[in-house]
Amino acid sequence: MSKIENLELLVVGGGPAxxxxxxxxxxxxxxxxxxxxxxxxxxxxxxxxxxxxxSEKEYAGTRGIDxxxxxxDEVNKNKNIEVLLSSRVLGIYEDNxxxxxxxxxxxxxxxxxxxxxxxxxxxxxxxxxNDLPGIFGAGAVQTLMNVYGVMPATNVxxxxxxxxxxxxxxxxxxxxxxxxxxxxxxxxxxxxxxHASKLRRLGVPILTSHTIKKAIGKEKVEGAVICxxxxxxxxxxxxxxxxxxxxxxxxxxxxxxxxxxxQRKVKTTYVSELGGYVPLRDENMETSIKxxxxxxxxxxxxxxxxxxxxxxxxxxSVAKRIGKNNKxxxxxxxxxxxxxLELLRSGPVGKKIxxxxxxxxxxHGKNYNENFSEEALDISHLMKTGVPSEENLKNKLPSExxxxxxxxxxxxxxxxxxxxxxxxKSCPFNAISENGNINNIPYVDFEKCxxxxxxxxxxxxxxxxxxxxNFSETTSVVIMPYEFLPRPHKGEIVKVFDREGxxxxxxxxxxxxxxxxxxxxxxxxxxxxxxxxxxxxxxxxEE
Amino acid sequence: MDENKVIICxxxxxxxxxxxxxxxxxxxxxxxxxxxxxxxMGPCQGKTCGLLIAKEISQMTGxxxxxxxxxxxxxxxxxxxFEEVTKGTITENDK
Numbered sequence: 001m002s003k004i005e006n007l008e009l010l011v012v013g014g015g016p017a018x019x020x021x022x023x024x025x026x027x028x029x030x031x032x033x034x035x036x037x038x039x040x041x042x043x044x045x046x047x048x049x050x051x052x053x054x055s056e057k058e059y060a061g062t063r064g065i066d067x068x069x070x071x072x073d074e075v076n077k078n079k080n081i082e083v084l085l086s087s088r089v090l091g092i093y094e095d096n097x098x099x100x101x102x103x104x105x106x107x108x109x110x111x112x113x114x115x116x117x118x119x120x121x122x123x124x125x126x127x128x129x130n131d132l133p134g135i136f137g138a139g140a141v142q143t144l145m146n147v148y149g150v151m152p153a154t155n156v157x158x159x160x161x162x163x164x165x166x167x168x169x170x171x172x173x174x175x176x177x178x179x180x181x182x183x184x185x186x187x188x189x190x191x192x193x194x195h196a197s198k199l200r201r202l203g204v205p206i207l208t209s210h211t212i213k214k215a216i217g218k219e220k221v222e223g224a225v226i227c228x229x230x231x232x233x234x235x236x237x238x239x240x241x242x243x244x245x246x247x248x249x250x251x252x253x254x255x256x257x258x259x260x261x262x263q264r265k266v267k268t269t270y271v272s273e274l275g276g277y278v279p280l281r282d283e284n285m286e287t288s289i290k291x292x293x294x295x296x297x298x299x300x301x302x303x304x305x306x307x308x309x310x311x312x313x314x315x316x317s318v319a320k321r322i323g324k325n326n327k328x329x330x331x332x333x334x335x336x337x338x339x340x341l342e343l344l345r346s347g348p349v350g351k352k353i354x355x356x357x358x359x360x361x362x363x364h365g366k367n368y369n370e371n372f373s374e375e376a377l378d379i380s381h382l383m384k385t386g387v388p389s390e391e392n393l394k395n396k397l398p399s400e401x402x403x404x405x406x407x408x409x410x411x412x413x414x415x416x417x418x419x420x421x422x423x424x425k426s427c428p429f430n431a432i433s434e435n436g437n438i439n440n441i442p443y444v445d446f447e448k449c450x451x452x453x454x455x456x457x458x459x460x461x462x463x464x465x466x467x468x469x470n471f472s473e474t475t476s477v478v479i480m481p482y483e484f485l486p487r488p489h490k491g492e493i494v495k496v497f498d499r500e501g502x503x504x505x506x507x508x509x510x511x512x513x514x515x516x517x518x519x520x521x522x523x524x525x526x527x528x529x530x531x532x533x534x535x536x537x538x539x540x541x542e543e
Numbered sequence: 544m545d546e547n548k549v550i551i552c553x554x555x556x557x558x559x560x561x562x563x564x565x566x567x568x569x570x571x572x573x574x575x576x577x578x579x580x581x582x583x584m585g586p587c588q589g590k591t592c593g594l595l596i597a598k599e600i601s602q603m604t605g606x607x608x609x610x611x612x613x614x615x616x617x618x619x620x621x622x623x624x625f626e627e628v629t630k631g632t633i634t635e636n637d638k
Contacts, residue, residue, distance in 0.1 A: 091618025101623055105631035121590040126559055131550040214548070255594055262616040270608040276594055277613055 003108070007033050009318050010098060010111035012089050012260065015043020016304045017296025017311035018117035019071040024315025025115075026080035028323050028330060033109070034075070035087040035100055041075070042068045043119055044139070045304060047146040049174075050167055051460035051521070053192070053420035054305040054344065055438055061422030061458055063519070064304065092264045096291075112322055113291040115314045116261060117307075120254035120275065120297035125159065128214030134221030138168045138251035145175050153247030157224050158182040159212050163191035163303075165251030169199055172249075174484060180245045181205045183212055183226055185233065188383040192349070193416045194461025196386035201538035203501030206386045213240065215248055224248055254301045261298070264289060273356030274300030280360060283338065285314035293317060300360075302353055306344055313337040347417045347439035348375050372417060372439045379415050387499050388415055393534075398446050404533075408451025408468035408477070410444050413537075414461060417441060426458035453479045453525075457518040466523075469533050476533035477510065482522045487514060488541045496528055497538040504532050507539060551599075552592035554585020562596055566603045573597055573614045583614050586622065 011022045014036030022032045040046070048064020059067045075081050087102040098109045122137040124130075136152060138160070144150040156177055158169045161184035169179045182199065187209045189196045196206055209229045216223040228239035255276035258268055267280045267288040278300050285293045295314040296307035313334055320330045345353050351373055381389040392415045403409065412423065412432070419438045426432075431448035432455060434440040455464040456479050466479035488494055488509045496507040507526040514522035528536045546560035557580045565576050573589075573596050576582055582596060583589030597611045 088621055090620050090623060093618070099618065099631075101619075101621075101627060101631075104627050106619075106623060106628045107631045124553075124591045124595060126549045126551060126595055128545055128548040131553060131556075213544070257590070258613075259588065259590075259616045259620060262613065263618055263620070268613075270597075270611070272608065 005109050007111040009113050011115045013117035014041040016045050017307040020308040020311030021115045021295050021315035024312040025319045026078045028319035032081045035084045037088045039086045047142040056425050058305045113318045115293040117296045118257045118298045121257050123253045125252050127212050132215045132221050134247045136249050138164050141249050155245045156247045156249050157245040158249050160251035161189045166191040166195035179204045183210045184208045185211045193382050194463045200386040256298045271356045271359045273352045284317040309337050349418045403446045404469035408466050409446050409449050411465045414463040422458045423455045453523045456481050456523040457521045475527050476530045477527050478536050479525045482524045494539040496536045498535045551595050552582035555581040557582040577614045
């Protein structure tokens, strides 16, 4: 007879959702086995070198990879968690017996409960020659660069302007790869405006209402033909243009990885807002099959923060079901998790998720404060181009010019409502406020602001600047966030650019804050001719 | 667009033309198309092509996506050798 090992809880997938689920259950005494296909934990988090948005409680302002280090550390310390690396779940059968390939052996397990945190796979795109070498998924590009330190190409055309497309484009630039353009079929940018603005400042064009028609090249990608789309997504005649590049990176969305759930005949349904076919589930993350839970992207595509909270809810739900103690406390913590998710999804960006969840019959929407579901400002121009309108800028500047006379002040160039608060939390003078709701746009109280520049390094969107208009008779100083190598040195002359990446003037580096506190987002003070104090928002170091 | 140059299933090299022909012939589920074209039978097991084929069916037949099912998925998930199967499931006593 073959041996079957009994388990209390099997968590499938060692990404943010799976790690959080394992910890939540193990902290209440549940014996957890965590199966991860790869030889290391982390899922997609391991590639995320940028700071996360969200609330401070869920690690906002911390880089994805640092969040991961904390989670892994906790998992390794927890005696109730057994981590199975290089362990691919092969099958799940009607009697809930699970087979796992571990150490080149197919082993059988019988878990009392299972949490599937299998994540997502990338969507593919149909266009001519889409099988040419040099066509990558954004995840592959990120894996090559950030996990293995391999440069994927020298000049990349990015297809898709969701957060992944924008973030990977920025990381490509950091790695020294040129980004020829970002092509977006929709009439507006899909990701957060702050990510788009960063790229525009670096001179990357974002072409909304454009699509790729074909890849060009003999043996490998040598270019791509793109064209414009009208409002009905039809090609506009005579708008074809050839873009030279040696790689095309597809970032056209993710879709839940439900294969294992389908093996077990969990009910799934198509919900476009959640990325594709998703499992039906309740608010406690339990699927149509009892004791079988889901968490993270497999239950619908969202951000890592939501995945971690969903993981906690799933883990706690298992602890409540099969654990012996602390039921009341666990219940309270599940409620807290649900409230956090609600807050996270309550802004305009969460609208789509809310719509998708309602299609699954989750009345998740009933407590949302509708005041926060619309944008506060008209950001249509910003979302089309990545560059804020004059109106937008005016809204965040002091109402009177003389305010600039008092000395350096922080200028926030954050115009979109989404849940994020590191600027508010970082200010030692309480000079930045979101008016009590994390989804609000932050505003600087120029009376309280001393222009210290702490927020410049803390804003995950690189949207905080300090402007000292009257630095001298003829010059101003702007403190800008900087995440590139090489770092400038004091006294160096650098090229200064505006919000569209257009060259403005030369500037002189007068101070660099680049210590542990800045955590790799240096705050660099650049002295520029006075007339550019409202335009100068980026600089480049000549190599 | 040259449908012959658009690949839908990368693992099995199935083109958009072949998918559309299959749908025209009356194969209007992802599972049927898998069986007649081999799309989704390669190493990735339909992760790349499944959604694209479902959308193609939806567009050509007018059926909403909500009414289209993905292909069946059966164990094992991914490739496995016979040796790996036997090593794990047969104990010393069985020999």
